[in-house]
Amino acid sequence: xxxxxxxxxxxxxxxxxxxxxxxxxxxxxxxxxxxxxxxxxxxxxxxxxxxxxxxxxxxxxxxxxxxxxxxxxxxxxxxxxxxxxxxxxxxxxxxxxxxxxxxxxxxxxxxxxxxxxxxxxxxxxxxxxxxxxxxxxxxxxxxxxxxxxxxxxxxxxxxxxxxxxxxxxxxxxxxxxxxxxxxxxxxxxxxxxxxxxxxxxxxxxxxxxxxxxxxxxxxxxxxxxxxxxxxxxxxxxxxxxxxxxxxxxxxxxxxxxxxxxxxxxxxxxxxxx
Ligand SMILES: [Zn+2]
Numbered sequence: 010x011x012x013x014x015x016x017x018x019x020x021x022x023x024x025x026x027x028x029x030x031x032x033x034x035x036x037x038x039x040x041x042x043x044x045x046x047x048x049x050x051x052x053x054x055x056x057x058x059x060x061x062x063x064x065x066x067x068x069x070x071x072x073x074x075x076x077x078x079x080x081x082x083x084x085x086x087x088x089x090x091x092x093x094x095x096x097x098x099x100x101x102x103x104x105x106x107x108x109x110x111x112x113x114x115x116x117x118x119x120x121x122x123x124x125x126x127x128x129x130x131x132x133x134x135x136x137x138x139x140x141x142x143x144x145x146x147x148x149x150x151x152x153x154x155x156x157x158x159x160x161x162x163x164x165x166x167x168x169x170x171x172x173x174x175x176x177x178x179x180x181x182x183x184x185x186x187x188x189x190x191x192x193x194x195x196x197x198x199x200x201x202x203x204x205x206x207x208x209x210x211x212x213x214x215x216x217x218x219x220x221x222x223x224x225x226x227x228x229x230x231x232x233x234x235x236x237x238x239x240x241x242x243x244x245x246x247x248x249x250x251x252x253x254x255x256x257x258x259x260x261x262x263x264x265x266x267x268x269x270x271x272x273x274x275x276x277x278x279x280x281x282x
Pocket of ligand 1: 133136
């Protein structure tokens with residue numbers, strides 16, 4: 010455990026890039042061997058758009074990183090945040106609690122809020138317009154959404170008093186989990202039934218990408234499924250019943266051109282047809 014802490018204390022940018030690229034490569038490979046859905050799509054041209062958004066997400070995180078550092082330093086300096094008032098517990102438990110709680114602020118709450126506040130939803134639409142959900146969809150976030158998510162993570166770090174090494178560990182786990190739960194794969198049924206009790210699996214998350222309400226407004230979690238069970242936002246839908254995309258943006262031009270995806274937040278509000 011100490012070795013993990015040391016690694017994330019001194020993690021280099023190229024290590025972080027390696028984790029991101031390695032995750033995509035791994036799940037892409039598994040998708041090729043055993044896809045859950047047989048999409049009739051050009052995988053590389055579909056990926057190209059999502060890679061552009063992955064790039065802008067990295068850029069936003071890089072430019073704003075100083076805010077996270079400031080937040081973590083501030084809480085350390087003033088001994089502030091929930092993690093500072095924990096009793097003496099083993100390092101692994103401290104890490105688990107920290108990641109678990111940061112997943113609430115950085116993922117569940119950020120995501121839930123984007124679905125409930127109209128101005129934020131406009132940015133999140135881009136993520137939901139993907140009709141071919143695969144591992145590259147994980148970071149298909151409008152730059153505006155990347156900023157929103159980032160600020161929620163900063164808020165979480167301030168409230169929790171998360172040390173910087175734990176923030177880096179969380180971000181790495183978060184990226185890989187997102188690639189995993191968006192991947193076009195299904196786990197063996199028995200493993201799925203055990204794993205989704207605590208973690209967000211592909212079958213668990215894909216319900217969220219069903220194009221119709223109320224399922225679009227369910228299963229917001231990224232790493233831990235617990236938050237959806239606790240707050241009553243969990244829904245089940247069998248993988249074969251899921252139609253990916255968004256009923257307000259069903260046309261090809263809505264979801265397959267970069268220019269249109271970038272301006273969606275500024276277009277007139279649409280109703281589902
Ligand atoms: Zn969503």
